[in-house]
Amino acid sequence: MTTVLITGCSTGFGRETAAHFLERGWSVVATMRDPSASTLPASDRLRVLPLDVTDADSIAAATAAAGAIDVLVNNAGVGWLNAVEGTPMATMRRVFETNLFATVAMMQAVLPGMRARRSGAIVNIGSSTTLKPMPLLSIYRASKAAVNALTESAALELAEFGIRARVVLPGAAPTTRFGDTARAEIAANGGFPDAYAGFVRQTMEGMQHHAASGAVTTAQDVAQAVFRAATDPDCPMVLPAGADAIAWSQGR
Numbered sequence: 718m719t720t721v722l723i724t725g726c727s728t729g730f731g732r733e734t735a736a737h738f739l740e741r742g743w744s745v746v747a748t749m750r751d752p753s754a755s756t757l758p759a760s761d762r763l764r765v766l767p768l769d770v771t772d773a774d775s776i777a778a779a780t781a782a783a784g785a786i787d788v789l790v791n792n793a794g795v796g797w798l799n800a801v802e803g804t805p806m807a808t809m810r811r812v813f814e815t816n817l818f819a820t821v822a823m824m825q826a827v828l829p830g831m832r833a834r835r836s837g838a839i840v841n842i843g844s845s846t847t848l849k850p851m852p853l854l855s856i857y858r859a860s861k862a863a864v865n866a867l868t869e870s871a872a873l874e875l876a877e878f879g880i881r882a883r884v885v886l887p888g889a890a891p892t893t894r895f896g897d898t899a900r901a902e903i904a905a906n907g908g909f910p911d912a913y914a915g916f917v918r919q920t921m922e923g924m925q926h927h928a929a930s931g932a933v934t935t936a937q938d939v940a941q942a943v944f945r946a947a948t949d950p951d952c953p954m955v956l957p958a959g960a961d962a963i964a965w966s967q968g969r
């Protein structure tokens with residue numbers, strides 16, 4: 718039986734991806750900061766382990782408890798929407814800590830085992846926002862663009878050990894709690910700079926129009942894309958997930 722370890726399974730894409738692998742007979746290590754928050758269906762192929770991806774001790778404990786891992790899905794991530802000038806450096810470091818540095822730390826934790834077994838796959842969750850420039854997402858896009866670059870180069874380093882690496886780019890998913898969490902963070906960090914008020918209003922209207930246009934991403938879209946990235950050797954290096962992400966990747 719093949720085993721997948723997924724980060725950030727308390728909700729959203731991570732939860733859906735864990736359920737998707739379970740339904741297909743995989744052994745699933747669903748990790749989350751607070752395992753009591755799990756809403757995954759009980760299964761003898763499911764283990765729920767505590768993991769804060771920004772904490773080195775937590776990573777060491779979770780990966781030791783998980784044992785051999787065939788596929789790692791780096792899904793845990795945080796959003797941030799603000800101008801460069803409206804982003805405190807501490808916030809930027811937190812975004813990069815979760816979205817980028819934790820992804821590297823998780824890869825470093827599982828790669829020795831995969832190398833020894835000469836097989837494995839890493840699937841990192843990026844963002845379709847990296848497909849074209851978008852205002853107020855400078856810091857978030859920078860963190861996710863780095864995930865793309867990281868994954869593409871790592872794939873070249875790892876191929877000779879029989880390990881694949883892929884990056885999945887979800888589009889905008891209004892049904893997960895991602896947007897609400899980011900909005901609460903913005904409010905807690907002083908909101909938008911006054912000088913940008915008109916621009917922010919205009920940009921938000923554009924985003925709401927996009928969300929209402931119908932072309933959005935569902936958690937199921939992402940789970941299917943992750944499964945393909947994990948199992949299909951012919952899967953493209955960079956895989957958009959969701960109708961809007963696919964349209965953007967085709968320049969539409």
Ligand SMILES: NC(=O)c1ccc[n+]([C@@H]2O[C@H](COP(=O)([O-])OP(=O)(O)OC[C@H]3O[C@@H](n4cnc5c(N)ncnc54)[C@H](OP(=O)(O)O)[C@@H]3O)[C@@H](O)[C@H]2O)c1
Pocket residue numbers: 724725726727728729730731749750751754768769770771792793794795796815842843844845886887888889890891893894895896898
């Ligand atoms: N939703 C979108 O529109 C969208 C679009 C493109 C890409 N993405 C990316 O897709 C991924 C998942 O997004 P989502 O929409 O499912 O978001 P979500 O509903 O907000 O879920 C985020 C998950 O990440 C976890 N997490 C955050 N910080 C963590 C940490 N330090 N350690 C462990 N887990 C942590 C959260 O756990 P807690 O419950 O403990 O907070 C939660 O399980 C993220 O990488 C995000 O950047 C999302």
